[in-house]
Amino acid sequence: MTPGPDREQIAGLLHTSGIARGISADALTVLSTKGISHDHWQIGETGLVLRIPRMNQWGMDPEAALKYQRTAFHRGHQSGHTPDCIETLSPSLALPRGALIVEEIVGRAPVLPDDLGAIADALATLHTMPMPDNDTCVPLQVHRNPVSSTLLVIEEQAASLARAGLDIKTLAAIREDLDWARQFASRGEPDFDLCFVGTDTHPGNFLIDPSGKAWFVDLEKSLYGAAPIDLAHATLATSTGWDPDCVGTPATSDVKNFYQRYLNTVGQDRAAELGPWLLPLRRLTWLRTITWFARWRAQWSAADHAAARDETMSDHIRFHIEQSFQPESIAACRADWLAPSALATK
Numbered sequence: 001m002t003p004g005p006d007r008e009q010i011a012g013l014l015h016t017s018g019i020a021r022g023i024s025a026d027a028l029t030v031l032s033t034k035g036i037s038h039d040h041w042q043i044g045e046t047g048l049v050l051r052i053p054r055m056n057q058w059g060m061d062p063e064a065a066l067k068y069q070r071t072a073f074h075r076g077h078q079s080g081h082t083p084d085c086i087e088t089l090s091p092s093l094a095l096p097r098g099a100l101i102v103e104e105i106v107g108r109a110p111v112l113p114d115d116l117g118a119i120a121d122a123l124a125t126l127h128t129m130p131m132p133d134n135d136t137c138v139p140l141q142v143h144r145n146p147v148s149s150t151l152l153v154i155e156e157q158a159a160s161l162a163r164a165g166l167d168i169k170t171l172a173a174i175r176e177d178l179d180w181a182r183q184f185a186s187r188g189e190p191d192f193d194l195c196f197v198g199t200d201t202h203p204g205n206f207l208i209d210p211s212g213k214a215w216f217v218d219l220e221k222s223l224y225g226a227a228p229i230d231l232a233h234a235t236l237a238t239s240t241g242w243d244p245d246c247v248g249t250p251a252t253s254d255v256k257n258f259y260q261r262y263l264n265t266v267g268q269d270r271a272a273e274l275g276p277w278l279l280p281l282r283r284l285t286w287l288r289t290i291t292w293f294a295r296w297r298a299q300w301s302a303a304d305h306a307a308a309r310d311e312t313m314s315d316h317i318r319f320h321i322e323q324s325f326q327p328e329s330i331a332a333c334r335a336d337w338l339a340p341s342a343l344a345t346k
Contacts, residue, residue, distance in 0.1 A: 005052060009094035010041070019087055019101055020046055036317075037220060042104065048086060049104045053097040057221075062097040063090070065220075068139050069100055072222035075140070075196060079129050081122040082216050105215045107207030112240055112248035116258040118214035119206055119234055124265040126216065127195040127227045137224055144194065146226035150284045151185045154178070157291035160298035169327040173334060174294075177287055184280060192273040194224050201230045204243025228278050231262060232285035237333055238324050239289065244316045252342045260345050275345065283337045290330075293321045 007025035014020040020043050027044035037057060041050040056065045066088045073085035083103035091098040110119065134142075143149040158178060161171060198205070199221035207215045233239050235255045240246065250258075259278065263271035296317070323329055336343055
């Protein structure tokens with residue numbers, strides 16, 4: 001496992017920066033090292049959390065990645081469903097990729113399927129924030145062509161399929177959906193409006209506060225794109241089993257209720273606009289995730305990789321990815337679009 005940052009050095013940086021003067025190393029409490037890209041430390045009783053990048057999955061350099069995340073947190077905070085970023089710490093010997101200081105959200109991991117409604121409400125609020133003018137979207141990415149943009153990601157990750165050691169049936173099913181995706185992308189792009197999206201909206205990236213409100217807390221990959229991709233990623237089995245702290249397995253009826261609650265919240269006109277795209281983009285999102293799993297298996301599963309910060313989480317990730325690649329798991333996910341009547345919404 002990759003060694004963690006030095007507490008004494010971090011405490012010194014926080015004191016020098018003025019964010020937490022007089023903070024001692026003993027007052028820094030590790031909240032979580034289970035994330036692939038970040039560790040999280042509580043900064044004493046300040047109500048702040050140190051978010052420490054370990055890697056950037058988009059390959060951004062540390063300064064650019066910090067700027068991107070800080071902007072994403074600021075913009076998402078306008079929804080009332082994400083914490084704000086208070087400050088950043090520049091890259092240094094103690095923090096090679098720097099760090100972000102974000103508001104602490106006091107809450108628990110979602111319980112599934114009970115908290116899917118709260119997650120639907122949070123996403124509806126995020127997605128209905130006003131879009132900025134084109135020239136003020138930067139540095140956040142804008143996926144103006146969400147189908148082709150997602151397919152580009154899928155194709156890049158799919159290069160790892162041959163090296164992932166997959167079952168023949170599993171590989172054949174994935175390649176069948178890849179063929180569908182290429183044909184689907186050739187038909188054109190959605191005509192619905194883009195919005196602020198979280199992108200990595202699996203349930204483990206939400207916290208439920210004591211009032212039952214859901215907070216989205218990992219904005220590393222936020223951008224302007226297609227709302228249905230967020231909805232899919234929040235409810236696909238490849239996502240709902242990702243975090244070991246999220247208990248429960250949503251049934252098809254739970255997923256249908258999630259979609260219906262979201263559509264009721266965003267209003268009839270927006271629901272009509274998004275409706276025809278929900279299942280196709282669910283299929284693309286599954287492909288995006290399952291090919292990412294193949295990339296993980298082929299490239300990132302080594303114990304000495306920067307992502308391997310927590311042995312328990314690493315073991316869980318390996319188990320979940322193995323389960324997701326089982327032919328029966330693949331078939332269960334694909335049933336959503338190959339036999340889609342059960343997910344039909346009003």
